[in-house]
Amino acid sequence: LGPKQFREIAEIKSLNIENVEVNNVVNTIEKIFKQENSGFSFEQYFDNTVQSDVVRAYSLMNWAGYYADDFTKKSKSKDRFNASSNDMQHVSSALGADFLISNDNKFLKKAIACFAYVDCKTVVCNPKDFIEKYCKFV
Secondary structure (H helix, E strand, O other), X not given: OOHHHHHOOHHHHHHOHHHOOHHHHHHHHHHHHHHHOOOOOHHXXXXXXXXXXXXXXXXXXXHHOOOOOOOOOEOOOOEHHHHHHHXXXXXXXXXXXXXXXXXOHHHHXXXXXXXXXXXXXXXXXXXXXXXXXXXXXX
């Protein structure tokens, strides 16, 4: 099973995943993944840590097409697989930080869903919102 095959599963195709409530995105995808792979145990492949939960959540969202990175594209100047992997690590590394700030809207959407999944209070926003909402200069 891979991203292309996973996105072809009837439940995933009909889900319209980008319109699912952000707090339910990962749980919804995870439920379908487990239904399709009943013998698969996440515990065999992921440590029982919040960082591993974020990595799994980010990967599942990419697989299901939730603001997915096209990590199959590779050119001389861009390697989307490595870029996507780096993005996933940034989200995991930001656990417990006050803010995660980026101009990449797809990245922000997945970070918000990851943090909702693990109940992390890190504020996820773009630079403009950070300055307007959170920077209070005296």
